[in-house]
Amino acid sequence: MTETATTTPTTTPTTGPTTGPTTGQSTGHGVGESARRPDGTLKVTGEFAYASDLWLDGMVWGVTLRSPYAAAWIRSIDVGPALKMAGVLAVMTHEDVPGAKFYGLEHKDQPVLAIDEVRFQGEPVALVAADHPETARRAAAAIVVEYEPREAVTDPRKSEHFVRHQPVRRGDTFEAEVVVTGEYEVGMQDQAFLGPESGLAVPAEDGGVDLYIATQWLHVDRDQLAPCLGLPPDKVRLTLSGVGGAFGAREDLSMQVHACMLALRLNRPVKIVYGREESFFGHVHRHPAWMRYEHGATRDGRLVYVKADILLDGGAYCSSSPAVVGNAASLGVGPYEVPNVRVDATGVYTNNPPCGAMRGFGAVQACYAYESQMDRLAEACGLSPIEIRVRNAVSQGSSLITGQVIDTPAPLAEMLRDLEAMPLPAPGPSRDRDLRGLPGGVSQTTHGESVRRGVGYGVGIKNICFSEGFDDYSTARVRAELVGGEPHVTVHTAAAEVGQGLVTIQAQIARTELGIANVTVATADTAVGSAGSSSASRQSYVTGGAVKAACEAVRERFKGLPAAEALAAYGPIEETREYRHRPTYPLDPHTGQGDSHTQLALCVHRAVVDVDVELGLVKVVELAAVQDVGRILNPQALEGQIHGGSAQGLGLALMEEIQIRDGQVLNPSFTDYLIPTILDMPPMTLKILENPDPAAPYGLRGAGEPPTLSSTPAIAAAVRAATGLRLTRVPIRPEDIALFEEQSGKRSGKGVSDGKRA
Incomplete structure (x- = not known):
């Protein structure tokens, strides 16, 4: 099949192609087909304009001065040396914030610029604008700040400042024939998007800012910017520029308010672009977690109870930590039927970098722990990893630990059997093996003598869309008209295209509903109603639902005529619609009961790994996954989401961790913070199920996040199988594997007790 697409570049302050409008002309590709991404060619050829490519004549450059301390009082700030430098146009501190001095997603606790203290390394303290970025950087370094360092709270287990504590209580039986306990830890993962934070603020004639x-x-x-700038919301207008990945890190503000402050002060366009190191300090990260679990079961492996304590380090400010805690609590035992539960999920403040949204959003950390426990339970009961999960799997009609009934298809047992039936990759020859296929590749010092293979499994359950009573909706404006005598559709939403292919999906829906091939998806901005966040795997559901509803309203006005005839007779037709999913409710603060989630998605993974037990190196040989997506809207894009989510899970399992010592980030670069490359990703085998959710548009089920959950514990389990080590922390480091008691042949891990029979 031949596919074509064209792109119309038009974002005002840029030169070169941009994010939109994007037009898929004459493709005819609707829902269910692999419509080509209209931005794909530009991205592959390097012509796509990201936010860091923004440019306007007369613009100046902004730079942020950041704290070198994790915790300190600010005794004085002397901006004089910076102001004396040639080319410096402005220096601003907290005293220059024109409106509210604090902002935040859920609680307004984060200062625009530090006032009398800093609470994490990298906290913004002052701003500089200059006619050249290097001049701005030198000027920022010339600002003299007198700090009085104080003791930093960096161990969340010692913090007395709580973001949220969410218990879940169910049943009263906490004795069983087989009991396994374990303590688990998940390190701080970075979203590691490739496009750093960037933006361009342009003062407007009405006194506002674009x-x-x-x-x-x-x-x-x-809504966070306007109060800080002292402006009404209608004078703060945002337009989406090219986004080079997000994964949750762009939900919070970074340089938005800083660029706007400088632009309004100078009445000139101001651009701010973070370098890679600054990006590590300029956005939130995945919450590191410390978890203790106890699983009790019958001798034949039926779960009787689960106890869990989940501690999440929220860092210096709140961000979205309360919602992350809620997800960790409500999904804390996984997709298993458990009659008795005692879960306590807690988020605390520390002087570590702030943590917030990242793909998986609280469910990832818990998944690693409960899946590790299921493997321990299988061992204690003499069952296979698949069988223990099948015997306890939820299905439609089951209840979560919160009491919420799963009222849509949840074929977990079937998915596990499908995964089990997939052929395993053939082992390589024991002699003369190609070094490129071994752990460490050609750089290693052995020829595979100490390489051992392991197989592991992982299951994850993830909530889709916002939860706990959040007013989760999206708005779409659809206009149909004749252009050059041919029917044409423009779709306008505020939904952010962050690389997931949302622009493509919106056009596919319009083509399907209106039967018009020529569709333009306008640049996302605040000139149309809110579309919510591009997170929680929600945009295809909610914005897709809004586009579908607006298209249906337009089609109704065709009055049964073909599109061309209707538009010739009635002229341009435009309709705007909001779409909301079914209501959700907050968890009870004492019992954790409540229908808190909109939709639930399942993914299961099998990992095959080769481990060099002498060098501590791991190569993932294959990942296989089965996922239920309700309805496939775009097969190729869907496969990309599953591959991408699996890659981030692999990174958490084996390599990705922000190293922090006494509140100081030790590895803020892609030299020292490692992310998977094409050489680390194995071949993947996928089976995608379609069991429609009758409450969702087209029956779809959000698909971007679930693979991130289950790939991590599957890989960790495979490494355990290869080595015999307990391995209770991710990412697994080479020294975790290579340092063991070789002489006696014993291998034992820390933090997990042996399974016991009562």
């Missing part, structure tokens, strides 16, 4: 920004959530950015 901000061109790479973000996930245009309207919530605006």
Whole structure:
């Protein structure tokens, strides 16, 4: 099949192609087909304009001065040396914030610029604008700040400041024939998007400001910005610029308010672009976690109870930690039927970098622990990893530990059997093996003598869309008209295209509903109603639902005529619609009971690994996955989401961790913070099921996050199988594997007790 697409570049302050509008002309590709991404060619050829490519004549450059301390009092700030430098146009501190001095997603606890203290290394303290970025950087370094360092709270287990504590209580039986306990830890993972934070603020004639920004959530950015700038919301206008990945890190503000402050002060366009190191300090990360679990079961492996304590380090400010805690609590035992539960999920403040949204959003950390426990339970009961999971798997009609009934298809047992039936990759020859296929590749010092193979499994359950009573909706405006005598459709939403292919999906829906091939998806901005955040795997559901509803309203006005005849007779037709999913409710603060989630998605993984037990190196040989997506809207894009989510899970399992010592980040670069490359990703075998959710548009089920959950414990389990080590922490480091008691042949891990029979 031949596919074609064209792109119309038009974002005002840029030169070169941009994010939109994007037009898929004459493709005819609707829902269910692999429509070509209209931005794909530009991205592959390097012509796509990201936010860091923004440019306007007369613009100046902004730079942020950041704290070198994790915790300190600010005794004085002397900006004089910076102001004396040639080319410096402005220096601003907290005293220059024109409006509210604090912002935040859920609680407004984060200062625009530090006032009398800093609470994490990298906290913004002052701003500089200059006619050249290097001049701005030198000027920022010339600012003299007198700090009085104080003791930093960096161990969350010692913190007395709580973000949220969410218990879940169910049943009263906490004795069983087989009991396994374990303590688990998950390190701090970075979203590691390739496009750093960037934006361009342009002062407007009405006294407001136009901000061109790479973000996930245009309207919530605006709603935080406007009070800090002392402006009404209608004078703060945001337009989405090219986004080079997000994964949750762009939900919070970074440089948005700083660029706008400088632009309004100078009445000139101001651009801010973070370098890679600054990016590590300029956005939130995945919450590191410390977890203790106890699983009790019958002798034949039926779960009787689960106890869990989940501690999440929220860092210096709140961000979205309360919602992350809620997810960790409600999904804390996984997709298993458990009659008795005692879960306590707690988020605390520390002087570590702030943590917030990242793909999986609280469910990832718990999944690693409960899946490790299921493997321990299988061992204690003499069952296979698949069988223990099948015997306890939820299905439609089951209840979560919160009491919420799963009222849509949840064929977990079937998915596990499908995964089990997939052929395993053939082992390589024991002699003369190609070094490129071994752990460490050609750089290793052995020829495979100490390489051992392991197989592991992982299951994850993830909530889709926002939960706990959040007013989760999206708005779409659809206009149909004749252009050059041919029917044409323009779709306008505020939904952020962050690389997931949302622009493509919106056009596919319009083609399907209206039967018009020529569709333009306009640049996302705040000139249309909110679309919410591009997170929680929600945009195809909620924005897709809004586009579908608006298209249906347009089609109704065709009055049964073909599109061309209707538009010739009635002229341009435009309709705007909001779409909301079914209501959700907050968890009870004492019992954790409540229908808190909109939709639930399942993914299961099998990992095959080769481990060099002498060098501590791991190569993932294959990943196989089975996922139920309700309805496939775009097969190729869907496969990409599953591959991408699996890759981030692999990174958490084996290599990705922000190293922090006494509140100081030790590895803020892609030299020292490792992410998977094409050489680390194995071949993947996928089976995608379609069991429609009758409450969702087209029956779809959000698909971007679930693979991130289950790939991590599957890989960790495979490494355990290869080595015999307990391995209770991710990422697994080479020294975790290579340092063991070789002489006696014993291998034992820390933090997990042996399974016991009562």
